[in-house]
Amino acid sequence: MKRPRVTPGPVPTLAAAWLATRALMLWLLTRSAEPLLGGGSVTREVSRLYFHWYGVLSNGAFPTQDTMWQYPPGAGPVLLAPGALPGLDYLQGFVTLVLVTDALITVLLVAAARRPGRSLAGAALWTGGLPLLLHIPLARYDVQVTALAVLCLLALGRSPRLGGVFGALGALVKVWPALALLGVPRGRATRTAWAWSLGAGCAALALLAVLFSDPLSFLGEQGGRGVQIESLGGTLLNLARHAGWPGLVRYQYGATELVGPGVRTVAGISLALTAAVFGLLVLWRLRARRWNPATPYDTALTAVLLFTVTSRVISPQYLVWLLGLAAVCLTSRHTSQRPVAVLVLAATALSSLVFPVFYGEVTGGSWAGGLLALARVGLLVAAATLSFVRLWRSTRPVPRPPVPTPAPATAPALAPAEPRADSDDRLPERPLSIS
Numbered sequence: 001m002k003r004p005r006v007t008p009g010p011v012p013t014l015a016a017a018w019l020a021t022r023a024l025m026l027w028l029l030t031r032s033a034e035p036l037l038g039g040g041s042v043t044r045e046v047s048r049l050y051f052h053w054y055g056v057l058s059n060g061a062f063p064t065q066d067t068m069w070q071y072p073p074g075a076g077p078v079l080l081a082p083g084a085l086p087g088l089d090y091l092q093g094f095v096t097l098v099l100v101t102d103a104l105i106t107v108l109l110v111a112a113a114r115r116p117g118r119s120l121a122g123a124a125l126w127t128g129g130l131p132l133l134l135h136i137p138l139a140r141y142d143v144q145v146t147a148l149a150v151l152c153l154l155a156l157g158r159s160p161r162l163g164g165v166f167g168a169l170g171a172l173v174k175v176w177p178a179l180a181l182l183g184v185p186r187g188r189a190t191r192t193a194w195a196w197s198l199g200a201g202c203a204a205l206a207l208l209a210v211l212f213s214d215p216l217s218f219l220g221e222q223g224g225r226g227v228q229i230e231s232l233g234g235t236l237l238n239l240a241r242h243a244g245w246p247g248l249v250r251y252q253y254g255a256t257e258l259v260g261p262g263v264r265t266v267a268g269i270s271l272a273l274t275a276a277v278f279g280l281l282v283l284w285r286l287r288a289r290r291w292n293p294a295t296p297y298d299t300a301l302t303a304v305l306l307f308t309v310t311s312r313v314i315s316p317q318y319l320v321w322l323l324g325l326a327a328v329c330l331t332s333r334h335t336s337q338r339p340v341a342v343l344v345l346a347a348t349a350l351s352s353l354v355f356p357v358f359y360g361e362v363t364g365g366s367w368a369g370g371l372l373a374l375a376r377v378g379l380l381v382a383a384a385t386l387s388f389v390r391l392w393r394s395t396r397p398v399p400r401p402p403v404p405t406p407a408p409a410t411a412p413a414l415a416p417a418e419p420r421a422d423s424d425d426r427l428p429e430r431p432l433s434i435s
Helices: 010-030 041-058 075-084 090-112 121-133 142-156 160-174 176-181 188-211 217-221 232-243 263-287 295-309 318-330 338-357 359-364 367-394
Strands: 248-252 255-259
Touching: 010 090, 010 121, 041 075, 041 090, 075 090, 075 160, 090 121, 090 142, 090 318, 121 318, 121 338, 142 160, 142 176, 142 295, 142 318, 160 176, 160 188, 176 188, 176 295, 232 255, 232 263, 232 367, 263 295, 263 367, 295 318, 295 338, 295 367, 318 338, 338 359, 338 367, 359 367
Parallel strands: none
Antiparallel strands: 248 255
């Protein structure tokens, strides 16, 4: 008698997929010296720049007068952590911590799927989506930042206090996780989450100020940033080179930026658009009337998408944030962001083509590189627009069906009246006989 064939469940299949894809990412990282994969520039940021900052931080100070240091003080402990792992050099320790954090995010998404009304689609998106960026996520600390945002969102439903603490810690590391608190339902939950976030943020910042000198040195380098070639404005300027725009490409402030006439104007427009989308989100918050379990998740994805597409910088690692937030959205069956997640996946795949595979074409200003970058940023703009529209509609009041107007009451039909026995209508009485 044949035994029935046993097929693995979704969680073991997901675990096998995670192991296989992460092994591929590690292999790509070891082969990153090949020209096809960016000429080693991906790992150079960790082995040289991050390691240099590690040396400065180890002496109890944040980098000062360093145009490359543009991160909040919470980034300090994250960059110090790889050096604390015994038996590993800095690059090996950094990659190890990224993989551990990546596995933690996957476990959190799987655990979230076990609640009623939840789905494993989020864990599947994260597992299959992150490798679309090739080995870039292993050589940036954005996976760690994303983990704090995921922890914040998943904790909010059960403990607004804990969610607020994780949101504050994420904001201290890279600012944007503070947007995860924007969709907390009105009332006590909002007051609790934001109060604990503010308290935890102030306490952590005070601790960092005690342990390190110059914790706010990053603020002095933010204003000088220009327009990165992969941003929306940078993509349009790069294409304008074919129409005679005389700008140049230059590596500065840790990114490949465009310099030339009109760049400051484009940067100003980007900042104005960022302010405008902030106002748009505030308007949504004031007008929203309906919340469901996925509303905080959807709001976080919408907000980060809007701020990303209006930014002067859209580095490939920014897609790590969007993948993590889209994955949290898909853990809930109530989410309005499923088509947005598809667009984010498509933009992620194009991002790895823009950098590192064809980055020479992009920076060289060729038509192929410019159109590839335009397609990528166009997908992000479409995703941001669709995300906001669907969020807005999902939180508006459900229109009540019109109450039918009752028909006017008609008087009941009267029965024919009985003939009255008046004196004139009476039958004559029979006369008495007298005998």
